[in-house]
Amino acid sequence: MTREEWASLGTMAAFILALHLIGWFTLVVIVAPEHYSVGSRTFGIGMGVTAYTLGMRHAFDADHIAAIDHTTRKLMSEGRGPLSVGFWFSLGHSSVVFALTFLLSLGVKALAGPTRNGDSGLHAVAGWIGVGLIAEKAHLHGPFRDRIAGVDLNTVGYVVVALFFATWVIALLVWRLARIEEKWTVG
Structure with a gap:
């Protein structure tokens, strides 16, 4: 990787770390002590950990992997670097989810009567x-x-990731051990 790519990777990692720290700080210091309730359950750290874990698992859904893979392949075919594809996909996805959740929370009061x-x-x-x-x-x-x-689409997502990883490992081994580049290089 070039120096710019390492800098870009470091910036993305710092931003992701900052988002995690802000989220966990908000949960532990602001939300949990207030004992907000969701239905008959108090929204505490346990519910936050559960939501976080399910969100992390959600990243492996087949449609997410396919979208990132497609975009990565397209950028590579155009000779462009796909380093930040996953970052921008996840940032866009989470922003949309956050915005829709916020809008939903604004409309909950209007639906309180009809839902009862x-x-x-x-x-x-x-x-x-x-x-x-x-x-x-x-x-x-x-x-x-x-x-x-x-x-079960969750299982499909994990299988797709495992297949990508296995394909990558096999391709790397074939490239290194079979020395395909040397066989196809003119000279």
Whole structure:
């Protein structure tokens, strides 16, 4: 890596570290002592650790890996460095999630009454919108849809990462041990 790339990597690492410190400081010093509640549960450090862990696991979802991989390959094919692709993807993704969560929190009070009433129109619409409920209520079935419904996308994400890693290791070993560059170099 060049000196600029090392500097860029250091800057990204420092920014990520700063975000983590700000987040954990906010949880431990500001949120947890106030004993805020979410439903009937107090929002404490344990819930924060759980959310953090699930967020870290979420990074390995197949669609995230595919988006980063596609962009990396495109930049490499154009002769551009893909060093910060994952950083910008994660920063954009988390910013969108944060903004949507903030907007949702602003609208929660307006939905408080209708969500308490199980017969409300909100419950009926939300039932149709819901992660397979449309397919269930519309009686959508078929071999492809039934096969897809049984797939655990979290496991798929981990498998994709393992395949990328295995492919990278195999390619590195073939390149080093088989000396392919020497065989294909004219001279």
